[in-house]
Amino acid sequence: MIELVSAQRCIACDKCVDVCPTDVFERGPDGIPLLARQEDCQTCFLCEANCPVDALFVSPLTRPLPEDPAVRDEAGLVGRGLLGSYRREIGWGHGRTPGSLRAIGPALGADGGKPIIS
Amino acid sequence: MSGRVTDHLADVLVVGGGPAATWAALKAAEAGASVVLADKGYCGTSGATAAGGTGVWYVPPEPAAREAAMASREGLGGYLADRRWMARVLDETYERINELAVEGRYPFPAGPDGQQLRGGLQGPEYMRRMRVRIRRAGVRVLDHSPVTELLTTSDGAVAGAAGYRRQAREHYRVRAGAVVLATGGCAFLSGALGTNTNTGDGALFAAEAGAELSGMEFSNAYGIAPEGTSVTKTAFYSFATFYREDGAELEGAASQGGRSAIARELLTGARVYARLDRAAPDARAAMRRAQPNFFLTFDRLGIDPFTDRFSVTLLAEGTVRGTGGIRLTGDDCATGVPGLYAAGDAATREEICGGFTGGGSHNAAWAISSGSWAGRGAARHARSLGSGCAASRPVRGAGGAGLRPGGSAAASPGHRAAVDLVQKEVLPYDKNYLRHGGGLARSLRALDAGWAALRESLHGEGAGLVKAREAAAMTAHARWMYAAALARRESRGMARRLDHPDQDPALHHRILTGGLDRVWTRPAEVAA
Numbered sequence: 001m002i003e004l005v006s007a008q009r010c011i012a013c014d015k016c017v018d019v020c021p022t023d024v025f026e027r028g029p030d031g032i033p034l035l036a037r038q039e040d041c042q043t044c045f046l047c048e049a050n051c052p053v054d055a056l057f058v059s060p061l062t063r064p065l066p067e068d069p070a071v072r073d074e075a076g077l078v079g080r081g082l083l084g085s086y087r088r089e090i091g092w093g094h095g096r097t098p099g100s101l102r103a104i105g106p107a108l109g110a111d112g113g114k115p116i117i118s
Numbered sequence: 119m120s121g122r123v124t125d126h127l128a129d130v131l132v133v134g135g136g137p138a139a140t141w142a143a144l145k146a147a148e149a150g151a152s153v154v155l156a157d158k159g160y161c162g163t164s165g166a167t168a169a170g171g172t173g174v175w176y177v178p179p180e181p182a183a184r185e186a187a188m189a190s191r192e193g194l195g196g197y198l199a200d201r202r203w204m205a206r207v208l209d210e211t212y213e214r215i216n217e218l219a220v221e222g223r224y225p226f227p228a229g230p231d232g233q234q235l236r237g238g239l240q241g242p243e244y245m246r247r248m249r250v251r252i253r254r255a256g257v258r259v260l261d262h263s264p265v266t267e268l269l270t271t272s273d274g275a276v277a278g279a280a281g282y283r284r285q286a287r288e289h290y291r292v293r294a295g296a297v298v299l300a301t302g303g304c305a306f307l308s309g310a311l312g313t314n315t316n317t318g319d320g321a322l323f324a325a326e327a328g329a330e331l332s333g334m335e336f337s338n339a340y341g342i343a344p345e346g347t348s349v350t351k352t353a354f355y356s357f358a359t360f361y362r363e364d365g366a367e368l369e370g371a372a373s374q375g376g377r378s379a380i381a382r383e384l385l386t387g388a389r390v391y392a393r394l395d396r397a398a399p400d401a402r403a404a405m406r407r408a409q410p411n412f413f414l415t416f417d418r419l420g421i422d423p424f425t426d427r428f429s430v431t432l433l434a435e436g437t438v439r440g441t442g443g444i445r446l447t448g449d450d451c452a453t454g455v456p457g458l459y460a461a462g463d464a465a466t467r468e469e470i471c472g473g474f475t476g477g478g479s480h481n482a483a484w485a486i487s488s489g490s491w492a493g494r495g496a497a498r499h500a501r502s503l504g505s506g507c508a509a510s511r512p513v514r515g516a517g518g519a520g521l522r523p524g525g526s527a528a529a530s531p532g533h534r535a536a537v538d539l540v541q542k543e544v545l546p547y548d549k550n551y552l553r554h555g556g557g558l559a560r561s562l563r564a565l566d567a568g569w570a571a572l573r574e575s576l577h578g579e580g581a582g583l584v585k586a587r588e589a590a591a592m593t594a595h596a597r598w599m600y601a602a603a604l605a606r607r608e609s610r611g612m613a614r615r616l617d618h619p620d621q622d623p624a625l626h627h628r629i630l631t632g633g634l635d636r637v638w639t640r641p642a643e644v645a646a
Contacts, residue, residue, distance in 0.1 A: 020159070020163070021168070022314055023159070023262055023284055042309065042315075042348065043311075043348035044168075044311060044348065050163070060414060061347060062346060082418055086411065086414055089410035089411075099410060100240040101225045103408045104229075104408060105404050
């Protein structure tokens with residue numbers, strides 16, 4: 001679930017408000033998006049992928065994390081290389097190479113060697 | 119309905135925002151139609167494809183390769199597919215993927231010989247490009263605009279749709295010459311990756327307009343995910359060994375053909391652990407390059423999936439990874455209701471998959487092909503009506519349950535209670551996965567009662583109306599699934615029955631279903 005909107009990084013571009021497929025965000029009074037409907041988050045990571053300044057963090061857990069500020073510790077996430085990691089992996093962002101150019105998956109079973117298999 | 123209503127006019131309305139919807143919108147626009155695409159979420163991130171990655175059934179037009187491709191899953195699908203449709207899907211998919219590479223400039227990877235490998239797509243990149251493509255083609259995109267019902271004429275033709283723009287907070291109507299339903303399958307808000315927008319809305323709309331469904335018994339797929347997370351990437355678990363809580367290997371467990379052993383163990387209340395210890399170092403690196411989203415879960419939880427054991431769960435994928443859906447009556451993906459077309463997971467995939475489908479591959483090819491055909495078919499239909507027809511036809515809303523309650527809305531327990539009821543009957547492994555006639559009948563009775571109750575009183579305003587309609591759509595979907603599963607008194611394709619474990623040659627037919635207050639089933643022949 002989406003757990004962090006970094007007010008420090010956010011440029012109030014509304015991109016996450018637009019792209020969230022389940023309409024989790026609401027524009028806040030100061031322009032910083034609010035997690036208005038966190039319970040509707042489907043943990044698809046696509047807000048993160050579309051955030052131009054890596055201000056968002058989606059926890060892989062599909063239930064909200066406990067009210068413990070440590071789990072939303074921005075510096076800690078940066079230190080572990082997790083803030084913006086999905087966007088980096090798929091190669092979105094200025095000067096990056098699309099990850100799809102490298103997306104050649106492992107050989108699987110009898111079909112073998114398909115580029116990507118879900 | 120209260121508040122402001124904005125009106126739109128189009129030759130073709132496409133409902134949905136995933137691959138099938140965008141291909142439909144693109145091909146309708148290229149055929150000269152004015153097109154509106156209305157998506158519940160955001161076209162580009164909505165649906166099961168955008169959030170993941172997918173192989174594509176992309177086979178070069180070489181007779182031996184095509185023959186092998188068609189033969190490969192016929193048995194798995196219970197011999198319910200149709201080779202004529204397989205051949206045309208292989209043709210159409212090959213052309214469209216090449217178009218995506220050349221005109222769409224999708225950045226496919228290159229193989230050792232420098233040739234592009236066009237058999238796979240990364241979801242975010244694919245759908246981002248499809249959004250750009252349809253906007254360039256002049257399609258008007260309405261994001262965050264869930265459709266709540268179809269509009270029909272007095273003679274029963276589909277003539278548009280009504281819905282609610284949840285960010286603009288206004289009701290809207292699109293009057294159109296033809297409508298394509300590309301709303302995806304139904305995974306019952308199970309949390310399987312990217313599927314929470316897929317609540318079976320299109321099947322409900324189609325049934326309310328008089329269309330039929332087919333193959334709804336093929337609706338019991340479950341995907342493997344780390345416990346408490348969303349990323350269902352079952353194929354990668356072909357590298358896994360599964361373990362019991364005590365560390366012993368779980369006998370019979372596998373990603374293919376051994377998921378029921380996992381389900382049975384989980385049903386005892388015990389945890390099941392996996393470790394991808396069969397992946398060689400080169401495969402490990404390739405997995406990360408191909409599907410970076412698979413590793414988000416592990417990286418963020420501090421798990422090395424190749425060396426650590428982690429607990430897993432099975433998430434229901436319903437008709438997203440099942441093959442049931444709206445019955446098609448023509449090569450142009452017509453539904454038998456004038457002006458109504460269906461594509462992608464919303465339509466039955468039995469034509470190419472029969473009663474079984476894995477992830478991606480065939481489903482991706484089906485979305486591309488059926489979307490393209492439905493878009494062209496809808497454009498042709500709209501043109502045949504003549505200009506100005508969409509604007510001048512008197513229309514009325516075709517929606518029922520959740521929208522126009524039969525009794526007093528004051529008595530409604532609300533959409534959440536309706537969703538809880540349907541989830542209680544379709545998510546548990548012992549009800550939908552390990553199916554048994556007695557259990558199916560019990561669940562169907564509970565769902566019928568749930569339907570009767572919501573039909574009487576369920577109602578909502580604004581965003582609440584959307585949730586009420588989702589609850590109604592999921593309840594209807596589950597009833598069609600179980601009615602069809604009861605009618606299939608055998609095991610065929612993915613529709614296995616513990617009380618009828620064998621395939622019965624006498625039941626080599628498809629099962630059609632439909633109806634709202636009273637659900638019916640009847641057999642239909644498979645084309646030779």
